[in-house]
Amino acid sequence: MRDIEDLFKNSLKDHELPYNASAWTKMSKKLDAKNSGSNGALKWSIGIAGIVLIAASYFFTQKEPISDKVQTAVIINKDENQTTENLEEKKVQIVDVVPDKSTSKKNEPKIEDSRLTEAKTVNPIHETNIDEKVTNLKPPVYREVSTLNINPEKTNSPLKFDKPRDHCLGEKLTYTNLNNKSIYILSPSEELEEIGSSDNITHPLLETGRYEIGILNKDQTFAGSESFNVTVAKQLQINADDYLSYESGLPVLNLQAFTEKEVQWSVNGKKIQENGNSNSCVLFDKGNYNIKASYKDGNGCQSTDEISFFVEKNYNLLAVNAFTPNSSDHRNNTFMPFALTKRDVAFNMIIIDPTNGAVIFKSSNAGQPWKGINKNTGDLVEENKPFVWKVVLQNPEIGERPEYMGTVVRL
Numbered sequence: 102m103r104d105i106e107d108l109f110k111n112s113l114k115d116h117e118l119p120y121n122a123s124a125w126t127k128m129s130k131k132l133d134a135k136n137s138g139s140n141g142a143l144k145w146s147i148g149i150a151g152i153v154l155i156a157a158s159y160f161f162t163q164k165e166p167i168s169d170k171v172q173t174a175v176i177i178n179k180d181e182n183q184t185t186e187n188l189e190e191k192k193v194q195i196v197d198v199v200p201d202k203s204t205s206k207k208n209e210p211k212i213e214d215s216r217l218t219e220a221k222t223v224n225p226i227h228e229t230n231i232d233e234k235v236t237n238l239k240p241p242v243y244r245e246v247s248t249l250n251i252n253p254e255k256t257n258s259p260l261k262f263d264k265p266r267d268h269c270l271g272e273k274l275t276y277t278n279l280n281n282k283s284i285y286i287l288s289p290s291e292e293l294e295e296i297g298s299s300d301n302i303t304h305p306l307l308e309t310g311r312y313e314i315g316i317l318n319k320d321q322t323f324a325g326s327e328s329f330n331v332t333v334a335k336q337l338q339i340n341a342d343d344y345l346s347y348e349s350g351l352p353v354l355n356l357q358a359f360t361e362k363e364v365q366w367s368v369n370g371k372k373i374q375e376n377g378n379s380n381s382c383v384l385f386d387k388g389n390y391n392i393k394a395s396y397k398d399g400n401g402c403q404s405t406d407e408i409s410f411f412v413e414k415n416y417n418l419l420a421v422n423a424f425t426p427n428s429s430d431h432r433n434n435t436f437m438p439f440a441l442t443k444r445d446v447a448f449n450m451i452i453i454d455p456t457n458g459a460v461i462f463k464s465s466n467a468g469q470p471w472k473g474i475n476k477n478t479g480d481l482v483e484e485n486k487p488f489v490w491k492v493v494l495q496n497p498e499i500g501e502r503p504e505y506m507g508t509v510v511r512l
Contacts, residue, residue: 264327267400268306269331270332280299287314288310306331313327314327332400334404335404342354352383354410360404365394366392367394385502386412386416387414389410390410392408417505420490420505420507422507424473438490447465447494448467451463453489462474489507490506492504
C-alpha cells in the first residue's frame with residue numbers, strides 16, 4: 102500500500118505540463134464562438150478541477166507520514182525486595198507511540214483513512230511491524246521507572262585480630278581473643294590450639310616457622326587472618342684458654358666468641374663490664390666457674406653458649422714460700438710477692454714473727470723486698486723457721502679480696 106503511494110507522489114512531484122500560449126488562444130476563440138452562454142459552467146468546472154488537483158498535491162506531499170511513531174523506552178521493574186545475593190532486575194522495552202494529530206495546527210485538515218487505523222493498531226512490542234523506510238523518527242527516550250532497592254543481608258560484625266610481633270624460639274605468646282566466638286592458632290606443624298571467646302592464653306613457641314591466627318570454617322578448614330614468625334638466632338660458640346695467664350700479675354682467663362655480633366659475657370651469673378668477641382676474666386678463687394656469652398640477632402633473638410673452667414688454687418699474689426738471702430740468684434735472695442712487682446697497686450706488707458707476734462719488717466714499695474733481716478735486732482732471722490707475711494691492698498680489683506696472707510721460710 103505504502104509503495105504505491107510513494108510511486109504516485111514521486112511521479113507527480115516535479116512534473117510540469119508543457120504550455121503553449123497560441124494553443125490556448127485558439128481554444129478560447131473556438132469556445133467563445135461556439136457557445137458564448139456556457140462560459141459560466143466552464144469556469145466552474147475548471148475551478149473544481151483545480152481544487153481537486155490542489156487537494157491531491159497536498160495529500161501526496163505531506164512531510165510527516167501518518168504512521169510516524171515515537172519510540173519510548175520504558176523500564177519495567179520487578180517490584181521485589183532484593184538482597185545482595187538477588188539483585189533487582191531491570192527490563193527495557195521499546196514501545197511505539199502514535200503521535201496525536203489532534204494537537205496539530207487548527208487550519209490543517211484532519212485526514213482519516215485505513216492507513217491511520219492500521220498505524221494505531223500496530224503491535225507495541227514487536228518492532229517488525231514498523232516500516233523500515235519511515236523517516237524522521239525521533240530518538241528513543243529512556244525513562245527509569247524505579248531504582249534498585251538493595252537490602253544487604255545482616256551478618257555478624259567482622260572478627261578482630263591483633264597482629265602479634267615476631268617471636269624467638271622458646272618465648273611465650275600472650276594473646277587475647279577479642280571476639281564472641283572461638284579463634285585458633287595454627288602452628289608450623291599444623292597443630293591447632295583453640296582460644297575461647299574473650300579468653301586470654303599464654304602459648305609456648307617451641308617451633309620455628311610461620312604461625313597463623315584465624316577461624317575454622319563450617320567444613321572445618323582453617324582460614325588464617327593474622328600471622329607471625331618464630332625464628333632462632335645463629336648458634337653462638339665460645340672458647341677459653343686451657344690455663345690462667347699471669348702476665349699482668351693477675352689470674353686472667355682469655356675468652357673468644359666466634360661471631361660478628363657484639364657479645365655480652367658473664368661469669369657465674371655476674372656480667373663482665375667489657376663486651377666484645379674477645380674478652381677475659383679474672384678468677385681469684387679456687388673452684389669451678391661457669392662462663393656464659395650471648396648476643397641478639399637482627400630479629401631480637403638471643404643465642405647463648407657457655408663453658409666451664411676449674412681453678413685449682415686460690416690466688417695469693419704469686420708469693421713464694423721460701424727464699425735464700427745469701428744466694429747469688431737475685432730472683433731468690435729476697436722476698437716480695439711476685440704479683441706486686443707486676444701490678445700497679447698501692448699496698449702495705451708486713452712480716453710477723455709467729456713466736457711473739459712482733460712485726461720484724463714493713464714495706465709499701467715493690468722495689469724494697471724483705472732480705473731476711475729482723476728490723477728490731479738487725480740480724481738474719483733463723484733458718485727454716487716460717488714467718489708470716491700479710492699484704493693489704495689499697496684498691497683491689499673487682500671481686501678481689503683486699504688482704505692476702507701466707508708464710509715464708511728463710512733457707
